[in-house]
Amino acid sequence: MSATTTPTSTTPEVEDHGLLRFLTCGSVDDGKSTLIGRLLYDSKTILADTLSSIQKTSQKRGLESVDLSLLTDGLQAEREQGITIDVAYRYFSTGTRKYIIADAPGHEQYTRNMVTAASTANLAIILVDARRGVLTQTRRHSILAHLVGIPHLVVAINKMDLVDYSQEIFTRIMDDFLEFAAKRGIEDVHFIPLSALTGDMVVERGESLDWYQGPTLIEILEDAPLAHSEHTETFRFPVQYVCRPQDSANPALHDYRGFMGQVESGSIRTGDVVTVLPSGLSSTVKAVQLGGEEIGAAFTEQSVTLLLQDEIDVSRGDMIVQQDAAPQARKEIEAIICWFSEVPLDRARTFLIRHTSREVKARLTAITHKLDVNTLERLPAEKLQMNDIARVHFKLAQPVFADPYAANRSTGAFIVIDESNNNTVGAGMIQ
């Protein structure tokens, strides 16, 4: 673990360990915003004038020290209330890795923001106040993070400075959490004692937590596996856009048909045999291009253009997949859904589902059960209200090509759109 505290260097010899997206969540006053402020501050990317404007505001509020939480509370209403009500995104870099932090609000009524922030994260930091231990909200956030498929959880037991840096308290909270996690099938949890306020164990080890031998928070982040890096996945390429520049002056482009999209999982090389869905026709990849230039191969998360040997009709919403491992075409889906709208979800209305680049009309056919996100208890329900999470069945007007969410977060996810106002009203994970 070198270079964790050095400012971003641009010398080409520095290894690039990619980009990690993580989520911070916790109850009100657990010190999330302070922790983020500390990460930014200690990784030396909080810049001088942002600080001076925060200093001014801190003084106005009669605070003695700089309030690091003012760094993340962005919207006017939030500043007035002193709380965070919407997901805020923050950035920092250690020079070897870039980080995108999604700061999710802790309030009960904002479950949808937590799910939103979790959807793109590969790691979640769950903050626990050392004085208060594991709370209902701690359990809820952990369950949600797990439900949305975040593979790595870090339980950060914060405010250790207020409990005399007691190892006993740390151990007790850890045991409490482990007992709960075991029941819910939550694995791969990392525990760390820290003080966001003083900075102990965030970036610097400090001197007050000598009994803790594990890595600092930043070391955990630097070593955390990135999305898609842990196992081999099958090739999935939803087509976003078809490039047909036949009207250009260049006759060489007359027959050009480029299928543009992002490799959602797996990899592809020129010469690979692929299948196009829904037609089911197979062809060989003639070229893998970026910006019109051949690059030979593409990996997960790369945006490229594929050219096929054969003239197959392909359009937006179709999916190019690995020939021997195509996803299932489904006209009925079972999913865990989180409902975001004040208008309830029931069986009366038709909605639009967007799955990868495909949009289909959908109707709810059954609610298997609602989930109590504090206990995971299953409850009967006739309709879903805002912030409800439930297991449901949808019937679709056309098939989608889906993998179970647990196997593939990209081809297992969908959003629900209300066509009357085009709002995004729900998010689903296919089972």
Added chain:
Amino acid sequence: MTKPTPKILSHLDWLEAEAIHIMREVAGQCSAPVLLFSGGKDSICMLRLAEKAFRPGRFPFPLLHIDTGHNYREVIDFRDRHAAALGERLIVRSVEDSMQRGTVVLKHPGEPRNRHQSVTLLEAIEEFGFDCCIGGARRDEEKARAKERIMSFRDEFGQWDPKNQRPELWNLYNARTHKGENIRAFPISNWTELDVWQYIEREKLALPGIYFAHVRPVVIRQGAIVPVNVPTPGGILNVPKPDEKVIDLQVRFRTVGDITCTAPVESDADSIEKILLETATTTITERGATRLDDQTSDASMEQRKKEGYF
């Protein structure tokens, strides 16, 4: 079928792939998108990303510049040359035309015009029926932007409602609109200033000269460096006050905008490599140092965005 070990994208490759994906979603979902191009460094990156996304085809959108009339000549020249070299259509709409129409009324003749771009932009949206404007704003520029969606919905008055944003999950973007409504799409939301410079360096992108260290006459006004006696087609801007002492200073601009409210920083960085080093070790965030108009109120960007500003 090949099954190589998973490959980790470098952070720049990841950001590039995300931006391309977003641009293609706009092209796939919207019927009349437009890309805002000012000749500034962020929008220069956007054009390279559009090339990566859509070549060998043409861009599926024209370029639009809302010209305040308060721009550095060399940025405007660069804008025109760059659009022509790409062979893409550039539309220019001017705040001064809105002033003539009476839709923009200045409080006083010297008032900065950044804020008034909103009016001209909304007029252009109506004139061409654009349903999506693609812009180069980044979340690290300002606190209100940190919470804005990548596909940000605007009602028929161009207003952003921060309390009522569409949830944005995974990489499933919802750019749907009804007639008269509008989406602002921000493909480089997740980039920082440093990422932009790293990308410019990696892609060997050309920039207007004012981004590099150069000597120009300035005055120091309330701690900020103010360039003076700047020629524009409409006349000389930033005439120094009689009691101000004009000095020659080596400066560069970190952002280009209205001449009357964009301050340069003192710098001897005359190459992209030097700018990169300076940016990596800098102590001043981009807007705070260089936008004189953002300092007025803690929440002034949020206020302007609610009114339709980019």
